[in-house]
Amino acid sequence: MGMGLGKTKGILCPILLGIGAVFGFATMKVGYAAPHALSVVAAENTWGDLAAQIAEPDMHVSSILVSPAVDPHLYAPTPDDARRVADATLVVANGAGYDTWMDHLVQASALPQAHYVRADAWAGWHEGDNAHLWYDLNAVADFAQRFEKACEQADPAHAKAYAERARKLQADIASVQAQALALRPHVQGMAVAATEPLFTPLARYLGLDMKENDFQIAIMNDVEPPPIAVAAFEQDLAQRKLKLLAYNVQVEEPASKRLIDLAHKADIPILPLAEIMPQGTHWQIWISSTLTQIGHLLGVAQ
Structure with missing residues (x-):
């Protein structure tokens, strides 16, 4: 999203068409998990939702940006954001220069790089490519696969549950891909x-x-x-x-x-x-x- 040029925030238009019954998934919880509990912090709610469908209920998932009134490019993290990232088991973000503020929070924390899952780590993305990766169906499928592995490594005791939920999510992603291919x-x-x-x-x-x-x-x-x-x-x-x-x-x-x-x-x-x-x-x-x-x-x- 470009910045400046006299821009003002608009109101998010509803574009859902009432087809929720097609998919089965868990509801993402938004909030701040108690320190030392297994938790995931997402930069944006899009990636937070995908993460929650794999991680919950074994890890608590929360997202920093959940309101359309906030420009992800211009967002200034708060001390509470920094504490949440520092306490997190895993952190997820879009990457691609879209949410560099999260990179800074992770760098300031003791989080191992292996526990920071960014969508732009997908092999199909290269420096300078489009940063809006949640609209790239292949990038989303790749993110889900890598995030599942990160969950299993961070919490081996629940590896089987993460794998099962990831399979369900991948099936839903595949359904969206099939819909797109049928329209193409x-x-x-x-x-x-x-x-x-x-x-x-x-x-x-x-x-x-x-x-x-x-x-x-x-x-x-x-x-x-x-x-x-x-x-x-x-x-x-x-x-x-x-x-x-x-x-x-x-x-x-x-x-x-x-x-x-x-x-x-x-x-x-x-x-x-x-x-x-x-x-x-x-x-x-x-x-x-x-x-x-x-x-x-x-x-x-x-």
């Missing part, structure tokens, strides 16, 4: 765009043709988009060359708001996305409902 032939090659590169990992998985990349990279890097990129984006919307416009509901800034207004006028479908997962749901429901919404907006019956 119907949408592959369609021209889409976004106000920032939040949508890119999922769009790539679906075979969508992501346009307006210069504009998105500028927003991500907290600089004004080049005038030529703004003009091209506006022209493509006005001429209805794009089949879909995705935007980050947690951020409002003038350049993006104008594009959303133009998309409305051109009757181009608009997809709301978020960086912090809505509370009261789980990753697999959230992403599955997003895929369903993408199919609906692109005219694919599911």
Whole structure:
């Protein structure tokens, strides 16, 4: 998510479509475990939810960022955050330069590096790649596998339980992947765009043709988009060359708001996305409902 450029926080739009019954999982508890209990601290609730589905009830899982009103890039950790990390058995984060404040907390603690599980340790991610890894289905599957192993190493007594819960989660991830692969032939090659590169990992998985990349990279890097990129984006919307416009509901800034207004006028479908997962749901429901919404907006019956 880009920073600055006169941005203000928006209100998280509900995008769940009531398909929770498809999946089975435990509910993630949010709070602060007592010191010396086995615990996991996550930078963001998205990774915290995935961790909880494997670790709980044998480890208590809590997430630092749970509100869409907080920009993960700009978050300033509190002394309580530092204590939680110092007391944690395991710590999880997105990595990829997205939540470097957690790196600093871990470095200041005595936590072994093997107990710090970051999504960007996935072999498919390289320096400079897209940082929004919770929208990368393969990265999520890899994170779940590595986190399970970390749980087993930290708490061998419950290794069998961690493995069983991880198998259930991997089955749910596989169901989301299958849903995406079933949608892909119907949408592959369609021209889409976004106000920032939040949508890119999922769009790539679906075979969508992501346009307006210069504009998105500028927003991500907290600089004004080049005038030529703004003009091209506006022209493509006005001429209805794009089949879909995705935007980050947690951020409002003038350049993006104008594009959303133009998309409305051109009757181009608009997809709301978020960086912090809505509370009261789980990753697999959230992403599955997003895929369903993408199919609906692109005219694919599911």
